């Protein structure tokens with residue numbers, strides 16, 4: 444059995460495409476290729492971005508003197524598919540690609556993970572996988588109840604990173620993930636706050652359309668009656684309304700950017716509008732963490748903060764000022780998604796784990 448593998452990990456996010464080369468579990472090269480709102484605006488749908496993101500990845504590969512045929516395995520972030528009861532590594536198959544392309548379960552940048560990995564893999568007859576997709580569903584029944592029988596709450600969140608960070612924290616304190624109760628907050632283009640009870644994410648805001656805090660580019664929970672009025676105003680198509688909620692919501696709608704660093708530059712230059720809306724985003728994150736803290740009766744072993752915005756001293760100070768008096772937060776800036784993708788693929792290649800079938 445071959446024991447050494449060169450892996451290409453592909454992680455399409457709402458504001459970036461992250462690409463990494465791993466030699467077995469060892470990181471060789473990693474790059475975050477950022478996409479401006481304007482750059483992505485020209486595409487009608489996320490699936491239409493496939494060629495654009497594929498070319499960006501090919502440029503990365505060439506720049507680092509690799510060729511596609513050098514890779515033994517391709518692994519992508521998993522997207523919006525039917526709810527999956529089991530976490531882990533899934534082989535990309537036809538049914539999965541069909542659901543990701545059709546958008547039957549929704550569209551998100553991560554739908555492109557399997558599509559791009561499969562496209563590369565097919566050229567050289569290599570396998571393509573996804574790991575812990577955003578549709579992992581470990582909700583308890585009580586978390587599904589929305590308040591309207593026709594609408595059920597769904598588990599859609601940054602499963603790959605939330606789980607990776609939760610496991611990292613468990614390791615740091617020399618405990619097992621399955622023995623801990625945690626609140627994990629991912630602060631990216633989208634924001635998710637999950638309640639992890641003994642290794643299962645039993646509640647979480649739906650990071651994609653959406654409840655919970657607003658994010659750099661999404662509304663999260665908004666007043667429902669005005670939303671109904673907006674839908675029936677005749678001014679917007681269904682797709683346009685969805686875009687107002689995801690893509691053109693949150694900071695984008697107030698400040699015209701999804702880049703928290705740009706917002707902070709404006710705050711530093713004295714822009715009060717920027718400060719008000721950025722603080723409001725932090726305020727809403729605090730409220731979400733607080734609600735899960737009490738939902739868990741305060742029996743929480745750690746409150747963890749991760750994602751791109753966790754690099755921000757300003758944002759973290761706001762969270763600390765509000766949360767630390769109850770329980771000190773633990774900050775893991777950025778994400779561990781690329782390593783999680785590579786390790787998920789490795790476990791299957793080394794036959795330590797069987798890949799799951801979608």
Ligand SMILES: Nc1ncnc2c1ncn2[C@@H]1O[C@H](COP(=O)(O)OP(=O)(O)OP(=O)(O)O)[C@@H](O)[C@H]1O
Nearest residue numbers: 456457458459631632633702703704751752754755
């Ligand atoms: N040093 C920093 N200070 C403040 N904000 C930052 C910093 N670095 C990145 N960010 C912000 O983090 C956000 C992007 O986070 P991240 O890279 O985790 O998201 P993504 O992968 O594009 O989307 P998602 O995580 O929702 O899939 C952007 O708003 C970006 O401006």
Ligand SMILES: CCCC(=O)O
Nearest residue numbers: 577599600601633650
């Ligand atoms: C589930 C949402 C993932 C993202 O925001 O990127």
